[in-house]
Amino acid sequence: SYVLTQPPSVSVAPGQTARITCGGNNIGSKSVHWYQQKPGQAPVLVVYDDSDRPSGIPERFSGSNSGNTATLTISRVEAGDEADYYCQVWDSSSDHPGVVFGGGTKLTVL
Amino acid sequence: EVQLVESGGGLVQPGRSLRLSCTASGFTFGDYAMSWVRQAPGKGLEWVGFIRSKAYGGTTEYAASVKGRFTISRDDSKSIAYLQMNSLKTEDTAVYYCTKSVTTVTTFDYWGQGTLVTVSS
Numbered sequence: 519s520y521v522l523t524q525p526p527s528v529s530v531a532p533g534q535t536a537r538i539t540c541g542g543n544n545i546g547s548k549s550v551h552w553y554q555q556k557p558g559q560a561p562v563l564v565v566y567d568d569s570d571r572p573s574g575i576p577e578r579f580s581g582s583n584s585g586n587t588a589t590l591t592i593s594r595v596e597a598g599d600e601a602d603y604y605c606q607v608w609d610s611s612s613d614h615p616g617v618v619f620g621g622g623t624k625l626t627v628l
Numbered sequence: 629e630v631q632l633v634e635s636g637g638g639l640v641q642p643g644r645s646l647r648l649s650c651t652a653s654g655f656t657f658g659d660y661a662m663s664w665v666r667q668a669p670g671k672g673l674e675w676v677g678f679i680r681s682k683a684y685g686g687t688t689e690y691a692a693s694v695k696g697r698f699t700i701s702r703d704d705s706k707s708i709a710y711l712q713m714n715s716l717k718t719e720d721t722a723v724y725y726c727t728k729s730v731t732t733v734t735t736f737d738y739w740g741q742g743t744l745v746t747v748s749s
Contacts, residue, residue, distance in 0.1 A: 519692075549732070549735075553673070553736075555673075560725055560739040560740065560741055560742055561665075561673065561725070561736075561739055563735070563737050566730065566735050566737075567732075567735070602672075604672065604673050606673075606736075608733075608734040614692050615689065616675060616690075616691055617663075617665075617691075618675070619673040619674065620672075621672050622673070
């Protein structure tokens with residue numbers, strides 16, 4: 519089955535740029551979506567189809583996807599961005615197609 | 629305003645069954661696919677399955693870990709999606725989220741608050 523690999527944690531100072539990666543075999547050929555989950559809350563979609571933002575999501579959140587790595591970039595990081603972030607794709611390549619989530623990355627704002 | 633409210637969670641013994649409901653409002657329910665995603669305590673997100681809209685046949689897809697045990701259905705007249713869980717195992721213990729899909733079935737733009745299912749003897 520398809521595997522998405524995320525770093526367990528990323529730390530960044532306020533005002534700096536955080537980059538969270540999501541690795542997968544030829545992930546650049548898939549549409550990648552990103553979710554933010556704060557403690558005790560449901561996930562929120564922050565980027566979809568590699569780089570589009572839902573309404574209400576700040577422009578500070580952006581995404582890219584190429585080759586074997588997709589990246590969620592958060593510019594001018596704020597304390598309120600501290601959360602777990604998950605990447606997600608639809609894998610139709612295996613003998614059992616399905617939605618796949620990465621393991622999640624905990625973003626810590628120093 | 630889109631709202632998804634899950635209900636039906638609780639404590640259940642291994643091998644027993646449980647049915648979760650997801651009551652939707654704020655959008656034309658029948659036009660969208662609906663999915664279930666779960667999260668075991670302290671763990672990451674795991675997709676359970678989805679049901680397409682009637683326009684796309686109302687067909688379902690499931691994760692390998694639940695296929696044959698779980699069934700997703702929908703009642704468009706009531707704006708409710710269901711997750712019937714049979715032959716429950718301790719590893720099914722999780723918060724179960726109902727999600728609404730964007731135009732693409734596997735992008736989840738709205739999530740409910742989740743309902744906790746605990747499988748234990």
